[in-house]
Amino acid sequence: MAKILIADDEQSIRNAVGFYMRKEGHEVVPAADGDEALRIFEEERFDLVILDVMMPGHGGYEVCSAIRDANPHIPVIFLSVKDSAIDKNLGFKLGADDYVTKPFEPSELVFRVNSCLRRGSGAVLHKSGDQATGSDDGSIELGDLCIEVATRSVFVSGVRIDLTAKEFDILLLMARNPNTVFARQQILDAVWGVDYYGSAGIVAVFMRKLRQKIEKDPSRPVHILTEWGVGYRIV
Template sequence: MNKILLIEDEESIRGFLKINLKRNNFEVIEAVNGEEGLNLVRKEKPDIVILDIMLPGIDGFRVCRIIREENRDIGIIMLTAKGQDMDKIMGLEYGADDYIVKPFNPLEVVLRIKAILRRLKEDNSAVIKIDKYKLDPYSKKFYKDGKEIYLTPKEYLIVKTFMENPNRAFSRDELLDSAWGKDYFGDSKIIDVNIRRIRAKIEDNPSEPKYIETIWGMGYRWKQ
């Protein structure tokens, strides 16, 4: 069952949405302000957030930006007042997936939610997840515990090779071919340098790596 978080301070709108979403077999959780909403996002990990712009305390734009910075996998639908085109533009710029203008038909909300869930499923089909790590080939980004970790293009290609083939041992030459191409004729020790840098970025204890394991006399592997 998909989980929907409503962040809306008007009880009548919140209640109206909740009833209709539950009728369509969604699990619904609620927040009445931005701060409470952010806490529930982190705790409950909803699939979709329906977010009003005008909230007490932290406004909807800021909430949207924070959610998107912390998690790219949550769908965000913003509720805007009729005729507020700038609100729509700003919401999309801050990372919202869609917007709905008040007053709205509950069927429209359900259809928008289902459309976003389908897109998220398609987007995530190529995403590689191993334990607390995630690699997104579409955006070429890497995440640990939901937070993006910057990898250089070569580091990214090495990590991608590992995560696509967990537990497989790769020689330095194979990793060179994967990241630099078969026409590269430089020193294979550049792989060791990049492995040290990658470990420093992604391992909890780089001096005792848990995931990127050295295979003596061979090379390296991603241990799963």
């Protein structure tokens, strides 16, 4: 069972989402606007947050930024009537793990919530051949990049880098299989889950975010390389 914060200024949406989350066995805490969501988030611990983008007071983007400052790992899902690529890209840049447009099928949101909560379960793809230095439950070292698996911590040249849950899961998947080329769909299935309904294009957004955080020059990456027309690999 997970504890989920649901922030939306429409009571009907809060009630509907809450109903389906409780059917899944999750505990739900509703918030009617962004200000209330921030206050509740500061007072209680949550496993996942669902945010409406357009709310009175602080909007969903502002709330997400504040949540990311406090906890870079908690999964955040946006709900919004804004369905343009620009709006979705902004949501992901601010640290969202998923973006669901209204109106939506309750079953789709349930799939996406459960996928986020599983974060990384089954996301390890081992093979013989190249292996990173370290162990599965210890640390993985690739050049100046160090991943501490148990604490989900990442360091570049000794400096800790804050990653979101999905960013970490993608990095860990690839780091456990260095020089293995992963197609976008493979990453999507491993990290978001095979029941994820969205486009594999979301993977490119997260790769850009990862490079901005772990590469000295994201335009000339040395860790995460693109194999054009195929996918990505880490070296």
